[in-house]
Every structure is written in structure tokens, then in C-alpha cells.
Amino acid sequence: MSRWNVLRSLCPNGIDPTQFSQITLQLNNNPHLALRFFNWTQSNSICNHTLSSYSTIIHLFARARLYKHAYRTIRIAVRTSQYDEQHCRFDSPPLNLFHTLVKTYQRCGSSPFVFDLLIKACFESRKLDPSIQIVRMLLSRGISPKVTTLNSLIFRVCKSRGFDAGYAIYREVFQLDEPKSEILKRGSGFKVNPNVHTYNELMLCCYQDALFEKVGEIWNQMVCARNAYSYALMMASLCDEGRVEDAEKLWEEMRNEGIEPDVVSYNTMIGGFCKIGDVGRAEEFYREMTSSGIETTASTYDHLVNGYCNIGDVDSALLVYKDMYRKDLCPGASTLDAMTRLLCDKGRAKEALQLVRKAIGKFGMVPKGNSYEALIKGLCAEGRMEEAFKVQAEMVGKGFQPNSEIYGAFIDGHVREGNEELAGALRKEMLQTQI
Incomplete structure (x- = not known):
């Protein structure tokens, strides 16, 4: 008979949460045995756990740095806390668990990181208000969560409530508006300072x-x-x-500081120069990027293709686009649209259609309505009426309705072919649809 069966025979009616906590505290120096004991009580329904017993094992896991198990147990405790009327002082399950963790903290000799795990569980459950309240209560007790936890809180507040709200939380959690004398009263070493990731999150x-x-x-x-x-x-x-010259000065400052630019930095400068039409300078950054061994991304090529499209250099745009295609990098919808419209404007609608077909086949892309319109107008202008009709049918199938420009392209195309009857029918249809 295993020792677990022996233990069960000694407790035929199971154990209560207080007994579980007492046993667990005796296993402080053997966290893996405590883990097996906890799992055994769960799988065999030996103990009807409360927030107090959950807190004991959570503290033990945190102290032993078994963070994955501590986090999983926190999630379980939050879900089941509604049934623990004895410890439910708040309407919020995370706050009830926090209150119990605080009460049992000293007895269990826990680690402050246990509260970071609780805040993380709040984030995962999208419970923003309880996480803010927990941070405030910790700060009032002279305890600060880790800076990574505070950064995550700031970012989530910014995303859900706007930058002003996030910035207010940033100043509060890092106590930027609190007198130093008040901070010192709580004990030396208490204050946590923002790091580079804090500022980066705010800037982002x-x-x-x-x-x-x-x-x-x-x-x-x-x-x-x-x-x-x-x-x-x-x-x-x-x-x-539009302040690309100032951005370039900052680039030089970065290099002078000994900071090596990464792919994001290069893509930023390439995109900046492409937007102002200086694709030659963007190409210089591109060549420096590749010679430095930094892998190009879809964004790199998107910037360059759009840059060439903006200055009307269709051959250079096509060359870069084909290189992107060979490297299996999926273009953005706006990039495909820019290429399509430029080719059609240059009287190369057939080439544009092939380009769109390949993008759909290889990447599963859905062209923009503007792309379909450009294709139809270009094909009609080149007398490819049958192909234009096929594109229009595909366009309608994707949920885009023909507008007056598309009707006009078909009408003009039929007129050029001498088919006045079809052109007249389309005019009537256009008026009936009130386009």
C-alpha cells in the first residue's frame, strides 16, 4: 500500500483546510513533496480548499520559486473564491485572495513575488481595476511590485483607457509626485524606479x-x-x-552612443525617407542594413515598394516587389494596391492582374476595393473586356459593389468596341442603382 493510501486510511473523512495548511507548513523545506500532497488532495477530493489553504500552498510555491505552480494555483483560487464565504470580504475575487495572502504572508515566510503573480493573473483575466487596487494597497504597505509588473499595468491602462490615464498610473506607481520624506518613512530601498522599458511603453x-x-x-x-x-x-x-532630417540626426546620436541599430531602427529610417520621396537615401539604409547582416522583413520591402510607387518609378517598384515575393515575404494590402494602381496607370493592366493573382494564390491576400477598381478600369482601357468582367464578378463576390467609375469604364470600353447597345444598357443600370 502506498503512503498516500496509508494517509487516506488515516483520514477516511478527508482533512479540513486548517489541517491542510498545518501539514503544508511542515513541508516548507520539501516543496516538491508539498506539491504532490496538494495534487493528491485535489485529485482525490480529500480537502475542500478555502482561500486560506490555497494561500498557504501558494506562498510555499512562491518561496520555493515554483512560479508556474504558484500561478496556476492562484488562477484556481480566484475562480473558486466565490464559494469561500468565510474569506470573501470584497466583491472582487482577486481582492479576496489578496487579503488572505497578506494575512498569511508572515506565517508562511513567503516571497513578495507572490503578489506579482496575483497581478499577472488579473491581467490574464482582464481584471484591470482589481490589479490597480492591489498595487495601491501594496504601495501603502511599503511593498512595490517588480518594475516589469508595473510596466505591464501602465501599458494595459494606456491601451484600454488612453495615454492620459496610463501616464497618471505611471506617476502614481513610481511615486513621482510623492515627497521623498513620505517614501523614506516606509523604509529604505522601497522605491522602485522606472527603467528603459517603462519609457518605451509610454512612448509606444x-x-x-x-x-x-x-x-x-x-x-x-x-x-x-x-x-x-x-x-x-x-x-x-x-x-x-515629416522631420526626417531630425530623425537622421538622432540616428547619428544613437551610433555615437555605441548603440547598434536593429531591424526596427533601419525600417523606421527607410520608411521615413520613402515617405518624403527620397528613395535613394532609403536604399542606402537598406544596403547598410543587409551588409550588417540584419535580416530584412516584409516592412522593409513594403516601405521601398511604396516609396517607388509614390514617385512613379514602376520598374524599380516591380523589381523590389519581385524580390520580396521570391523571399516569401507577404506584402501589405496597401503595397499590393499601390503596385496594382501604378501598373494600371502605366498601361500594364495585364501585368497588374497577374501580380494580384499570384498574391492571392501564394499568400491568400484579399485585394482592396481600390485594387479591383484599378484593374477593371485598366483592363477596359486596354480592350480586355472579358477579363474585366471576370474581375468585376470576383470583386462582387468579395463584397465590393461597383461604383460610377467602374460603370464608366465598362461603358467607355463598349463604346470603343462599337457596342452601343451594351453601353446603353449599362447606363440604364447605373441610373437604376443610383450610382
Whole structure:
């Protein structure tokens, strides 16, 4: 008979949560045995666990750095806490578990990281308000979560409630507006400082919301060493404002600081120069990028193709696009659209159609409505009416309805072929559909 069966025979009616906690505390120096004991009580329904017993084993796991098991048990405890009326003081399950973890913390000789795991569980469950409350209660007790946890909180607040809300949380959790005397009262070493990732998260949120001025404000607030991503975000902000020369100065500063540019940095500068029509300078960055051994991405090629399309250089755009296609890099929908429209504008609609067909076949892309319109107008202009009709049927199948431009292209095409009857019928149809 195994020792587990022996133990079960000694406890025919199971054990209560208090007994479980007492036994677990005796296993503090043998966390793996405690884990097997906990799993045994679960799989055999030996103990009807409460938040208190869950907290004991969670603390033991955290102390032993068995973080995966601690996190999994936290998730279980949060889900089942609604049935533990004795320990449910709050309406929020995570807050109930937090309260119990605090009460049992000293007795179990736990690790502060247990609270980071609880906050992470809140993030995963999309419970933002409880995570904010937990951080505030920890700070009031002189305990700070890890900076990575605080960064995640700031980012989530920014994403769900906007930059201003996220920035307010940033200043609160890092106690930037609190007098130093108040912080010192809680004990030395308590205050956690923001790191480069904190600032990067804030700049990213600003950039995604097109708050370019605020990107610069955060940049100027940085009191730690910047990394390549910091520079990439600031350069991207400047490029989007059309200040590519200022972005290039920042690039030189980055190199002078001994920071090696990464793929994001190169793509940022390539995209910036392409937007202002200086594709030659963008190509210089591209060649430097490849000679440095940095792998190009779909974004690299998207920038270059769109850059050449913007200046009307169809052959160079096509050359870069074909290189992208050979490397199995999927173009963006806007890139495919730009190539399609440029080829059609240059009287190369058949070539544009082949390009679109290959993109659909290889990458499963769905062309934009503008792409279909350009193809139909181009094919009609070249007298390829049957192919134009096939494209129009495909367009309707994708949910795009013909507009007056498309009707006009078909009408003009039929007129050029001398088919006035079909042209007249289309005119009537166009009027009936009120296009």
C-alpha cells in the first residue's frame, strides 16, 4: 500500500483546510513533496480548499520559486473564491485572495513575488481595476511590485483607457509626485524606479495614438540609458511628422552612443525617407542594413515598394516587389494596391492582374476595393473586356459593389468596341442603382 493510501486510511473523512495548511507548513523545506500532497488532495477530493489553504500552498510555491505552480494555483483560487464565504470580504475575487495572502504572508515566510503573480493573473483575466487596487494597497504597505509588473499595468491602462490615464498610473506607481520624506518613512530601498522599458511603453502608446509631441516629452523625461527601441520610437515619431532630417540626426546620436541599430531602427529610417520621396537615401539604409547582416522583413520591402510607387518609378517598384515575393515575404494590402494602381496607370493592366493573382494564390491576400477598381478600369482601357468582367464578378463576390467609375469604364470600353447597345444598357443600370 502506498503512503498516500496509508494517509487516506488515516483520514477516511478527508482533512479540513486548517489541517491542510498545518501539514503544508511542515513541508516548507520539501516543496516538491508539498506539491504532490496538494495534487493528491485535489485529485482525490480529500480537502475542500478555502482561500486560506490555497494561500498557504501558494506562498510555499512562491518561496520555493515554483512560479508556474504558484500561478496556476492562484488562477484556481480566484475562480473558486466565490464559494469561500468565510474569506470573501470584497466583491472582487482577486481582492479576496489578496487579503488572505497578506494575512498569511508572515506565517508562511513567503516571497513578495507572490503578489506579482496575483497581478499577472488579473491581467490574464482582464481584471484591470482589481490589479490597480492591489498595487495601491501594496504601495501603502511599503511593498512595490517588480518594475516589469508595473510596466505591464501602465501599458494595459494606456491601451484600454488612453495615454492620459496610463501616464497618471505611471506617476502614481513610481511615486513621482510623492515627497521623498513620505517614501523614506516606509523604509529604505522601497522605491522602485522606472527603467528603459517603462519609457518605451509610454512612448509606444503615444506613438500609436499619433501623440507625437508627447513622445518627445517622454523622451526628454528619460533618466536611464536609452536602447535601440527607444531611438526607433523617437525617430518614427519624427518621421511621421515629416522631420526626417531630425530623425537622421538622432540616428547619428544613437551610433555615437555605441548603440547598434536593429531591424526596427533601419525600417523606421527607410520608411521615413520613402515617405518624403527620397528613395535613394532609403536604399542606402537598406544596403547598410543587409551588409550588417540584419535580416530584412516584409516592412522593409513594403516601405521601398511604396516609396517607388509614390514617385512613379514602376520598374524599380516591380523589381523590389519581385524580390520580396521570391523571399516569401507577404506584402501589405496597401503595397499590393499601390503596385496594382501604378501598373494600371502605366498601361500594364495585364501585368497588374497577374501580380494580384499570384498574391492571392501564394499568400491568400484579399485585394482592396481600390485594387479591383484599378484593374477593371485598366483592363477596359486596354480592350480586355472579358477579363474585366471576370474581375468585376470576383470583386462582387468579395463584397465590393461597383461604383460610377467602374460603370464608366465598362461603358467607355463598349463604346470603343462599337457596342452601343451594351453601353446603353449599362447606363440604364447605373441610373437604376443610383450610382
